[in-house]
Amino acid sequence: MASEKKLKITLVKSTIGAIPKHVATVKSMGFKKLNSSVELPDNAATRGQIQQIRHLVKVEEI
DSSP: OOOOOEEEEEEOSOOTTSOHHHHHHHHHTTOOSTTOEEEEEOSHHHHHHHHHTTTTEEEEEO
16 A cells, blocks of 8 residues: 555644634544644545634645
């Protein structure tokens, strides 16, 4: 199996004051605290989630 591309996503802005849909997206991606990072596969679903909360996160390819 070929190595799958992954994305390292870091929550850099607080969800306080964010709309509830964005807060739910942040939780579903696995973030617990501010400045925490998660590694998720680089696929269309993940890219869609990132697009929705792009003002709250920093994304790096690994």
